[in-house]
Amino acid sequence: MTADQVKRAADAIAAEGTLVAPKVPTGLRRVPGGVDALATEHLVVNMGPQHPSTHGVLHILLELDGEEIIAAEASLGYLHRGIEKLAEHRRYHQIGTLLDRADYVSGFHTEWAYSMAVERLAEIEVPARAEWIRALMSELNRIASHLLWLGTFGMDTGAMGPFLYIMRDREALLDIFETVSGARMMFNYVRPGGVVMDFPLQAEPLIRAFLDTWDGYLDEYHDLLTGNEIFRPRVKGIGVIPRSTAVAFGMTGACLRGSGLPWDLRKTRPYGPYAELDFEVPLGTTGDNWDRYMVRMEEMRWAARLARQLLDGLPEGDFTAKVPKVLRPPAGEVYAAVESPRGELGVHILSDGSDVPYRLRLRSPALFNLSVVDEVLPGSLIADAVVTVGSLDIVLGEIDR
């Protein structure tokens, strides 16, 4: 999808009328009551938890009539570590480490959502430089996260080759993360008040070198996958999620935008420096696997442009506010959310004025995105289920928490 096509799609949606989401469907295709016992001649098959296309330890029960899926039910919890309970027993500065283990593919986003919530609760003013560094790292993290999705999505459709190229190129991003934060994943770099250490001088040439080659990389992936005669029929028109279904099941992120609803928290609830930046939000039209694929591909292009703007405009100043070693935010309640690669990642904190949160809840975008499988998989073929689940871009660490 070129920039023109993206604009046309956005105009078409604006002309059609509406940001207004349609009413919730009155009758779902079937009552999502899960998989029946083996009472009929249908076959119940376990997909996962050790299956290469489940992106972690997802377990889906499929009730099959031949090749066709009659009912589907996700069985979760294999990675449940009780992060929310643990957070009630850790001080505010210690919780970032826990949340890094939730969505381990896009740590900067989870840390930012948590820090934003704490800052609003404790009324901490964050320096502009810190916000720009956070946004810069988040956009690079968005590319890294989408790249991991793209490689595995290619493998879901049977394309082994692109994965190797993608992992090669993702390595450059991980080197950048290591230079800036000291870690390749689970960074604990964004903390309440700012970031833990200043943006290092040697990171800038690394990022510029990556951004200079990035468009070439992306074109290479398009050559490998987008025009592929085997890939296209596997994704076009498959796994259609209508806009009303996407809204009803609480989907966000590229899955919601693939279904044609232009909702991106960076635009609709601007946080950090996003109000000052120039970017567009790619949109799909029908909500099939192809649209979700194209939206993410286009998002990577925009993320690189955003990263360049952020790097060029990085303000001088402090990289963190003065924050006490033991943080005791006043009693209150707050919800803060960021647009993570998977969608709206929210942190809801209830504070009683002590040095630990009374209750902390992570609103996991992938959990709500995944909940749609009970509704969309029935009626499709078992081979398409693999591709459709892949197109949702789930991370089980964040779903199970």
Add this chain to the structure above:
Amino acid sequence: MPPDATALSRTLVSAGVEGAGVSEEALGVLARVPTDAVAGALAALAEDGYSFLVDLFVTDSGEALELTYHLRSFGTDDEVFVRAVAGHGAEVPSVWETHPAALYAEREAAEMFGLSFPGHPNPKRLLTTDEIGEPPLLKSVPLRAHHEVARPGIVRVAPEPSQEDEG
């Protein structure tokens, strides 16, 4: 864009939701409704455009459980919160028919807090198994277990039941 508290209260009253108190709080516009009126209130709000359930936030205040439904309208671009207070182990009517996003959220709330949601089509556990015992997110459940799980062939000394949670 904050919605109008009086308009929200009018919507709830015209839908026949009794005893709703609407106020503007730090979190946003929040409507407190009785537990048995939750489904009616959410249905009325869905009619009004609030068809997107962002999240279901449950917390244990010690005496009771507070359920907060976070709703969003894409039409008017604003958000409201609906809060109900239920006793421990109480029954809260399921809202999945108007907000299917609650299907997973209610299953999680049920296992984590010991609630039940009559009307839910698939009220199984979502993230935990039956062996976990008491609902883990209740404040009365300590972080550390009183007894270690016995495994065949492995002898372990169980910590004293009186041992305090590390806090």
